[in-house]
Amino acid sequence: MLQFDHEKPRDVVAFGRATVDLYADDFGPMEEIGTFSKFVGGSPANTAVAMANLGLKTGYIGKVSDDGLGRFVIRYFQSKGIDVSHIAFAEPGVRSGLTIGEFLAPRQSNYYVYRNDCADLHISCAQLDEAYIASHKMLLISGTSLSHSPAREAVFLAMELARRNNTKIALDLDYREGTWDSIEEASIYYTLACEKADMILGTREEFDVMEHCYMPDSHDNNVSAQRLLKAGVSIVSIKKGKKGSDVYTADGQVYEGSTYPAKIENTFGAGDSYSGAFNYCMIHGIPIPEALKYAAASSSITISGKSCSEAMPNLAQVEEYMNTHQYGAID
Numbered sequence: 001m002l003q004f005d006h007e008k009p010r011d012v013v014a015f016g017r018a019t020v021d022l023y024a025d026d027f028g029p030m031e032e033i034g035t036f037s038k039f040v041g042g043s044p045a046n047t048a049v050a051m052a053n054l055g056l057k058t059g060y061i062g063k064v065s066d067d068g069l070g071r072f073v074i075r076y077f078q079s080k081g082i083d084v085s086h087i088a089f090a091e092p093g094v095r096s097g098l099t100i101g102e103f104l105a106p107r108q109s110n111y112y113v114y115r116n117d118c119a120d121l122h123i124s125c126a127q128l129d130e131a132y133i134a135s136h137k138m139l140l141i142s143g144t145s146l147s148h149s150p151a152r153e154a155v156f157l158a159m160e161l162a163r164r165n166n167t168k169i170a171l172d173l174d175y176r177e178g179t180w181d182s183i184e185e186a187s188i189y190y191t192l193a194c195e196k197a198d199m200i201l202g203t204r205e206e207f208d209v210m211e212h213c214y215m216p217d218s219h220d221n222n223v224s225a226q227r228l229l230k231a232g233v234s235i236v237s238i239k240k241g242k243k244g245s246d247v248y249t250a251d252g253q254v255y256e257g258s259t260y261p262a263k264i265e266n267t268f269g270a271g272d273s274y275s276g277a278f279n280y281c282m283i284h285g286i287p288i289p290e291a292l293k294y295a296a297a298s299s300s301i302t303i304s305g306k307s308c309s310e311a312m313p314n315l316a317q318v319e320e321y322m323n324t325h326q327y328g329a330i331d
Contacts, residue, residue, distance in 0.1 A: 004137040013059040016142030017042035017120040019097035043174040044142040050276025050312040059083035065096040090119035134165035143173040146189040173202030187212040199235040257292030258328040262300035269308030297321040
């Protein structure tokens with residue numbers, strides 16, 4: 001388990017992309033859909049909402065466009081109790097990222113991502129406030145912010161500021177193929193950032209990207225985890241979708257997480273919901289086997305909705321789901 005400084009006044013500050021999702025209101029291919037609903041999106045944004053819903057005192061370091069979409073993100077965060085004092089507006093002409101989702105049928109969906117020089121990649125070192133980072137128990141970093149400068153350099157500075165102030169660092173790999181110039185670049189920068197983190201979260205596919213330059217033929221969860229644990233990481237969580245997750249710890253323990261049955265509408269936010277609940281449990285000292293149940297229940301609730309951020313449950317909903325559904329049951 002991670003040892004958090006509980007004298008700090010705030011729980012977790014998320015860093016990275018806060019964008020907008022437009023999701024189709026009806027089933028069908030994109031060319032036939034006439035109306036869409038607007039939501040806040042982006043992995044760290046979704047995770048921040050999930051953590052705030054669960055009761056964590058949550059802040060955000062980001063950059064959004066100085067327009068209606070950027071203000072929409074900020075106002076939504078404020079409605080969730082997320083501190084927005086360290087979200088800046090980008091320069092004129094720089095836009096927030098946009099994701100458009102289509103639902104072809106239940107359990108069948110696609111998304112289109114627009115991230116050309118988007119606002120969150122303009123987070124800069126000058127924007128960072130050491131005292132603000134130091135006031136939180138955890139810093140959650142989105143790996144997407146490593147894809148381009150100046151956000152890339154800001155990630156490494158934020159991690160250094162966290163390390164010297166005993167703020168634990170969680171890195172969600174959050175790989176988005178179209179954001180990076182090459183898989184080799186992603187592999188190198190993911191590895192450099194992982195070596196500075198206390199906890200790593202990602203899917204098997206994301207770990208494969210990280211290992212592309214170093215262990216391209218591995219694809220083995222235990223090998224991946226041991227490599228990071230030897231580098232000083234305390235917890236490695238590898239998400240496996242409907243097959244659950246594997247968690248490895250620095251003291252040699254291995255935990256296999258399962259899932260709860262779910263009515264699946266949209267799987268886009270499942271991993272973010274998992275991360276939010278898992279982070280909640282780590283900060284509150286909940287043992288990992290129980291934390292995996294919280295994470296699985298949160299994910300199951302989220303994928304029963306048609307959005308990411310809006311479908312994130314609160315603590316009462318998660319615990320009720322745990323009490324009324326069978327953990328490990330096959331859906």
